[in-house]
Amino acid sequence: MTTGSDLLALSPVMPVVVIDDADDAVPTARALHAGGIGVIELTLRTPVALTAIERVAAEVPDIVVGAGTVTSPEQAKQAADAGAKFLVTPGSTDAVLDAAFATGLPFLPGASTVSEAMRLAERGLSALKFFPAEASGGAAFLKSIAGPLPQLRFCPTGGITLSSAREYLALPNVGCIGGSWLTPSKLVAAKDFAAIEKLAAEAAALR
Numbered sequence: 001m002t003t004g005s006d007l008l009a010l011s012p013v014m015p016v017v018v019i020d021d022a023d024d025a026v027p028t029a030r031a032l033h034a035g036g037i038g039v040i041e042l043t044l045r046t047p048v049a050l051t052a053i054e055r056v057a058a059e060v061p062d063i064v065v066g067a068g069t070v071t072s073p074e075q076a077k078q079a080a081d082a083g084a085k086f087l088v089t090p091g092s093t094d095a096v097l098d099a100a101f102a103t104g105l106p107f108l109p110g111a112s113t114v115s116e117a118m119r120l121a122e123r124g125l126s127a128l129k130f131f132p133a134e135a136s137g138g139a140a141f142l143k144s145i146a147g148p149l150p151q152l153r154f155c156p157t158g159g160i161t162l163s164s165a166r167e168y169l170a171l172p173n174v175g176c177i178g179g180s181w182l183t184p185s186k187l188v189a190a191k192d193f194a195a196i197e198k199l200a201a202e203a204a205a206l207r
């Protein structure tokens, strides 16, 4: 079974993708995969997000598609029903965690403090999303908690760019980083999938 830790090992960068037009989902996923990226966090921030997940899961089987921005128990279930292979939450409430466990899918719960991370560890979770990374202390925060919480691995996300990525990826407790810079809305709207593939290739080469 895929675990949260397995998810962190799929690519150095997990693209955080917002899809406004469901027709853009498959070509965007194909471009990311062609650039060498093996995983995609498709966010539940638009009305077409579940359709987009469904299409990517069915038509681009080589990329592991998960649902991001899961903020309610209902969304966890809907994402699983749409075919998401994993879930990502920006923060962690008991209700969302219970619903995520109930799907049986691997998931990356969000944490931005030591206490949140410890609570998630108490529930048996060791692969977490650190969000919002830059606003919550960035790489220095993760470096500081590697000593007291050595069992935890993170996917820091939020404000990270190609140029700040290396500092995070060099840390022992970072499995991968998340970011939206691979699929800027301008490029997706312009259907410039060649440019997205180029950004994906740069990101895939980070490690």
Ligand code: 3PG
Residues within 6 Å of the ligand: 016, 068, 069, 090, 131, 157, 158, 159, 160, 178, 179, 180, 181
């Ligand atoms: C997320 O949901 O993980 C963030 O919005 C991604 O952050 P970024 O846009 O700063 O990369």
